[in-house]
Amino acid sequence: MNYIWDLIIRAKRNGTDLRDVTFVPARVYSPYMELSHTNLNASDVERTIEVNPYYRFFDIFRDLFDINNEEQVELRETLFDLVIHFLADMDLMQGMNKREYYIRFILNDMHSGVYGKRIRRRLELFGREEQEVIACNMLRLYDTGEAVHLLRDTLVRMFPRSTLYANCEEKDELLLYIGQAERTEAKEKLELILELFLPVRFDTEIYWGHHFGILDVDYTMIQDGIALY
Incomplete structure (x- = not known):
């Protein structure tokens, strides 16, 4: 330094x-x-x-x-x-450009309760860089409206082993595999991501440590480690 x-x-x-x-x-x-x-x-x-x-x-x-x-x-x-x-x-x-100022404004609003008490409380569970990722994707959401894409992007960056599946043939449904044990802090983080980015019309199914079975995908077909869909 x-x-x-x-x-x-x-x-x-x-x-x-x-x-x-x-x-x-x-x-x-x-x-x-x-x-x-x-x-x-x-x-x-x-x-x-x-x-x-x-x-x-x-x-x-x-x-x-x-x-x-x-x-x-x-x-x-x-x-x-x-x-x-x-x-x-x-x-x-x-050293900041216009977009970085907007990101700071969004973070200030979240910390001050503009987005609600739940968001303010849960945001403290994330590190500084993770908070900036969330605020950046919120700004992208305002610009593009691509909620599902940004939900997936935020999810993967907060939970590196996670995967998101969309089932839109019969109903609007998202299947979220998190790839880690269900713990209180992780659950609170996921709730914040869903509250900010999940479109209202979608239902969700959440899988934590065990993946639901997919034919011909070996890592999802582990004996005694398959979740039911």
Whole structure:
């Protein structure tokens, strides 16, 4: 990690609360690096981060930490921390396109309860990247209306061993094979996916650990491991 935006991304992926991260001006630093790590190969986000403020922001900080100025040190360090947090947010925003903003808006709506209390509660079961996948597919749903395709895409990305079958000859029915044991958390995740992407006209049959039998498909025809359809 060399830039503050790199550290912020790492912190968010690790679930670190950015309010617990404090930026301080580095006392000893390299002129070729923005972050001053004791260990150059550090990958963990520490609570106190030393920053070389002159690497990219010389015009902002050149007069703030004059070596001859020993007054109001605490105030200047607090101001430094606030400004670096603000600059880090700007760094992140500059790398976002219009679509990524829309994805953030959808996630904010889900977390604030616009989609309902069940969605807000169940969304917390997913990791950050999984939440972005869900929000991205919601945006695609608004654009295309391809609910069944996006249901399948979301299902496979959340449950890698899953398969979706459509039975539309006699009725609108979807058969969902999840490919793992039925547990409370997995069931809650599946309920969120179905609530967001399942078209109203479809009925569903859900198979967790055992697949229903399909002729000539060997892995579905395991003795004592076949679910009934």
